[in-house]
Amino acid sequence: MVVSKHKTFDILSDAVRYCTRCERMHSSQRILSRSVGSLSSPIMFIGEAPGRLGADLSGVPFYGDKSGDNFQALLEHAGIDRTSVFVSNAVLCNPRDEDGRNATPNRQELSNCSGFLSRQIELVDPKIVVTLGASALEALSLIERHEYTLSACVRTTCQWFGRTLIPLYHPGQRAMVHRSFANQRSDYQFVAERLRRLDKGRRKPSGLPSKAASDLAREIIELKPGVSYFALHKLLFLAEVESLKRSGERLSGALFLRQKDGPYCVDLEVTRLRKGIPDLEIINKAGRLHFRVKATSGILFSEATPSSQMPKGRTVVADIVQQYGELDDARLKTRTYLAEPMRRILREEQKSLVNLFNTPINLDVATIERAPT
Ligand code: SF4
Known part of the structure; x- marks a missing residue:
């Protein structure tokens, strides 16, 4: 069963590799490979998009740039092992503005990639989905409609598509204006506590x-x-x-x-x-x-x-x-x-x-x- 899950994932990665749906992503890498983490993870983190200096170079979501460093530090602070979780993005290629800087994916791009996101969720079947930033939260709404907003629902548990959804801010430097790093550390502790409760529930179903x-x-x-x-x-x-x-x-x-x-x-x-x-x-x-x-x-x-x-x-x-x-x-x-x-x-x-x-x-x-x- 595990083998077939991996096989299905590899087929999905191949489909992503040849995708040309978004015009401004033609020269970006497609970031979906086994580097995303555990396919059996009870938790899935979904970011916005691969970063120009991070995933687009390293091939690993949230790795190689400041957002990646912050993300890693936040996980470590909360005692969450990166290798045991699944990490992906709302869009799988790096969107850039006219000056070549990281850009926010637009609604059409989120929609173009939502089929891939939906298949990742279906395959991993996580009990907890953590969105990192408003774009990721919006991307989920394209799969199964919801009315949650980041400012109202940050660090709360919401029900979405039969799972627990926890909206958090993006760990990049820009989002620190809205959510300090100290607050984000508390957010990740909240997530870790939810994970622990899930684990306890599994061990002691009664x-x-x-x-x-x-x-x-x-x-x-x-x-x-x-x-x-x-x-x-x-x-x-x-x-x-x-x-x-x-x-x-x-x-x-x-x-x-x-x-x-x-x-x-x-x-x-x-x-x-x-x-x-x-x-x-x-x-x-x-x-x-x-x-x-x-x-x-x-x-x-x-x-x-x-x-x-x-x-x-x-x-x-x-x-x-x-x-x-x-x-x-x-x-x-x-x-x-x-x-x-x-x-x-x-x-x-x-x-x-x-x-x-x-x-x-x-x-x-x-x-x-x-x-x-
Ligand atoms: S972002 Fe998604 S939909 Fe757009 S080109 Fe990349 S893989 Fe295809």
């Missing part, structure tokens, strides 16, 4: 990260009735970090973002929380949300229960609630800022002099110092 998160949230609420929305997010974050330290394992697959007031768990957004805990009682005290559950799910712990007999996740949650459950907001926030995953982001912010609000927090065991066993 795992429901949001359910795991809401179960843990329920435990926190039962242990500390009346807990605030603010504290709930912070306590769950501290429990995740503590679990990584103790066992090298996450308690849930929940996604945490760095927000202005510290870690925020996307899976605990109020509507989702309500769905996950149907008997959740929400108390609004002066505009701040607090939670109780109407009926407890059973005796979680009793004084007679030896801690060695408690399930691992519950022990961690119980310890965290006992240790930090009574702290006021400011102290609790400080505790989260002292945890290594947050400290890493704060260091990054200091170094690049930007805030990284809404950046996914990397809760990877490799980045956490394990407690001695």
Whole structure:
């Protein structure tokens, strides 16, 4: 099956090599060869067009020029291995203006090449498509109509043609005016997090990260009735970090973002929380949300229960609630800022002099110092 995929790709590359549909591309290389990366990749990056000093010379998309260097740096920063992804362009030849400089492909050229793009997508069948720049986003609309715009949808997940679409800016220098390099680094971390979640989903098809998160949230609420929305997010974050330290394992697959007031768990957004805990009682005290559950799910712990007999996740949650459950907001926030995953982001912010609000927090065991066993 893999062989036939490669064969089909080679036939497509041959067709591209002899294509003469776009008049101003006659003297450009056709950039579609095995150098585009893995044909089995779950993710496809689509740029605008091969660059004059990059792909048009090297034969490899995003390689050899400043855009290529930036792209490589962004992938590396997010821990995405270039060899395991598929990288192509909306048009496969380098468009130039009258002075011989890189030009933006026009609508007709995007349309001329959209059949080739469509066949690449069909062949690789990626779960995630990342467009780099407005032209790439427009090119997708010629395959399957959508209304997404780059400015409104950057770094969000959109549904397109049965896949997840993530629109990003082009990594070239010109686009840096609209999206700083620091912001783009966060964009690629967002993509990497989506990839990781995809991978986890594959390995654990029965795992429901949001359910795991809401179960843990329920435990926190039962242990500390009346807990605030603010504290709930912070306590769950501290429990995740503590679990990584103790066992090298996450308690849930929940996604945490760095927000202005510290870690925020996307899976605990109020509507989702309500769905996950149907008997959740929400108390609004002066505009701040607090939670109780109407009926407890059973005796979680009793004084007679030896801690060695408690399930691992519950022990961690119980310890965290006992240790930090009574702290006021400011102290609790400080505790989260002292945890290594947050400290890493704060260091990054200091170094690049930007805030990284809404950046996914990397809760990877490799980045956490394990407690001695
Ligand atoms: S850009 Fe695409 S459609 Fe245009 S000449 Fe090159 S391969 Fe053909």
